[in-house]
Amino acid sequence: MRAAGFPEEQVRARALNGTAEAFPPVESYGHEVFGARAFGDERPADELDAARLVPPVFMPLRLEKLIDLGREPLQSDVDLATTVGGFSSALPVFLSAFGSTRIGSSEVSVAASRQAGALGIPMVIGENVVPVTGYRQEPDATTGMLARVRAYLDEAGPSLGGVVVQQSTEDADAEVWNLVYSDPAAEPLLASGRLGFELKVGQGAKPGLGGLTVLDRATAARVSDQFAIDDLWSGAGVLRSGSPGTFTDEILRQQIRFMRNNFPRARIWVKLHPGRDVAQAAACAWEAGADAVTVDGAEGGTGWAPRAFLDHVGLPLAECLRRIGTPSGCLLATGRVWEGVRAVKALALGATAVGLGRAALTAVDADPEHGLRRLVECLAFEVRLLTSALGKYTPAALGSEDVWFPGRTGAADPAPRHRESLT
C-alpha cells in the first residue's frame, strides 16, 4: 500500500515504535543539540500545519488545576476522556471510514477494529463495506461488516466507544442501516447505546463527486444502468462513478429527522465535504438533531480521486473550521491528522475530536496487530503534552487563542481565556 503526499514514513515509524517516536532518537540525548528545522526543511502541507500552538506565560487555568490537585499539574493530569458524537470515548479521537481501498475491506480492517475497541474510541465503518464485502457472510467470516463489529466488541470495555455505520445515496439501495438495525447481531451495540449511523453527504478527497471505482468490463456492464461508466484505460478496467446525491438544506434536515425517527436508538452522524457553505450545512445538521457533524478537509480522504481534485478542489480544514467558528453541536474534524499537533490545533479551532483515516490505514499496514494502538498512544501522549503546555487540562478548554496563523493579524488572542467564555 502506498500513501503518496502523506507523511507515510513517520506514521509507519509510530506504528512500529509507538510513543518513542514523539521524540528524537533517545541515543542522541545529551550528545546533540536540536532546534527548529532540525528534521528537514519541509514546507508545511497546508495552513493548519503552518499554524503554531502558542502557550501563554500567564495561566489561570493551570492555577485552577493547581488548587484542585494541591500540587503543580503535569501533562499526565490532562484528562482526555470526552463525549464524541454521543459516545463516551477514552480520547478525543475516532477511527474514520477506510474508503473503498482494497485494504479497507480486508482482514487488516478487522485488526484495526479490534484496536479501536481496545483503545475505547468510536469507529466508523465505511459505506462500501456492505455492498463490496457483504454483511453477514459465513458465521466465522474474517472480513466484512459483522466481523468488524465482533472484533470491536471483543476488545471494547462495557461502556466506551461506539460503532458508526455509513450509508450514502448510492448504497441506500443496499439498505445498510435497516439491515443493521433489524439484525439481532446488532443488539449488543443498541443495548449499550453504542450504535450510530452516519449519513455520508460527501468527502474531502473529492468534494461534489460520488464514489469512484475501477471495475473490470463485465462487472461494469452489469451496473451500467446505475452508474456512469467511462472506458479510460484501454482494457485495464473502466471507471465507475456513483452519484453523490442531491442535497438542499431541506433535504439534509429531513433526512436527519427521518433517521432519528426510524432509528431512535442509534446516534446520528453526518459527514460533510469541505463545501464553501460548510458552516450553513453543519448548522442545519445540528439543528435537525445530528449528534455529530464530521468535516472532512480537502487534505483528507483515503479514497482514490482524480488528480484535478487532489490539489485544487474544496476548502482546507483550517478554513472549514474558521467558517464554522464556535460550533453549535459536536464537530469532528478529519483530514491529514496523524499526530498530536494537528489534532490539538483542530481541537482548539472547535473540533471535539479528530478522525484518523489514512494514518490508521498506514499504521495497520505497517503492523496489523498493534500499529493503530501505537500510533494513537503516541498521538495521545503529544496531545497531553501540548494541552498542558497551553496551561489547560481538558481538550474542551482549548480555544482559538491557542493557535497562531503566520501573517494573520489578530488571529491568536494574546489574552488567555476559556472557549466557553467566547460569545
Next chain:
Amino acid sequence: MEHATTVAIEPAADRRPPPLAEHLDSDTTRAAMLIQQEVLGAARTYLRGEGFVEMLPPVIGPVTDPGARGSKQVDVDYYGHKYKVMSSGILYKQASLLTFDKIFYVAPNVRAEPVETCNTQRHLAEFHQIDVEMAHGTRADSMRIAEGLLTYVVRHALTAVPEQFELLGRDPLAFAWLLSGPFGVLSHREAVDELHLLGHPQSPDAEIAWTGEELLSRQKDRPFFVTDYPKGSRGFYDRESTTEPGRLRNFDLLAPEGYGELVSGSERESDYATIVTRMRETGENPAKYRWYLDVMRQGVPRSAGFGMGLERLIRFLTGLDAVWQVNAYPKVPGEMAP
C-alpha cells in the same frame, strides 16, 4: 366441535408463540379466526357499499414502500434481479387509480421489523392490511371511511359471533363508546403536548414512539385520530401541507385501552417533482422507483387512502394480549417460525 364456555387464556405478555401445531389447535386461535372471518366479510360489504372495487395486490416488485421505523425489506432473487416482497402496496394503490377511482386490497405484507419490536405485542414480521385508496379524496374523506369501516365491522362481528367474544372473555361493553358517536381528533402537536403533560418524553419532530402511543391510547375510551404528523416521520407519499409546511396531511387512527395504532392514512403526493424531492428528503434514491415515477409523470389523480392493520384490529376486538395470538402462522420479529 365443542367449546368450553370460557377458555383459560394464558397472558401472552411474557411469552412467545407455542409450537405451531399447538397454536393452530388452540381455542383462542379458533375464536380469533372466526372473528377475523366476520371482520373480513363485513369490511368487503362496507367498502363495496361505498363504491370501492376489490383488487388483488402484488406480492413482489422491484421496489416497495420504503416504510419507516427501521424495518428491513425482504429481498427475493427474481431472474437474477433483486426484487422486494411488498412491505405495503402503497405504490400500486396509487397506480391502480388509473383503473378505478376507489379501490381496496386485503394485502399480505412482510417487514423485517427491528428485534426490539418483538416486545411491543403489536408487531408481526408478516401481517395483513385492509388497504384503501380513493381518487380525488381528501384526508377528511379518508378519515370518514376509516371510521365508518371500523364501526361497521365491530358492530357486525359483535352481532354475528357473540359467543366467540364471550369465549374469549371480551366484554361487548368495551365497544359501547366506539359505537356511540364520532371519534375524537388530536393533532400530532396536541398529542405531543399531552404526552409531555403525562411526563413522557416525545420528540415533536418524530413519530410517536410505541410506549407513548400506548400511554396515549390508555387515556381514551374510544378510538381517536392523530393528524398532521411532522415531515420526517412518514414516507415520501404522504402529502405535505401547503398552508403549514413541515406538516403532513395524514392521520393515524388509534384504538383505546392501550391497543394503539390501527390505521395509517394520508392524502398522497401526486406531483412528480414533489415526489422526487420528497424521495431525497427521505434518503431514497429516485432511480430505484423508475416504474412508479414514470406513472406519476404521466399523471395519476390526487388521492387519499389508508391501511388498516388486520391483526391489530382483531387483537383489539378479541382483547388478546399479543398480536401473534390472532395470526394463524405468527412470525414475531427476529424469531424463526414456520
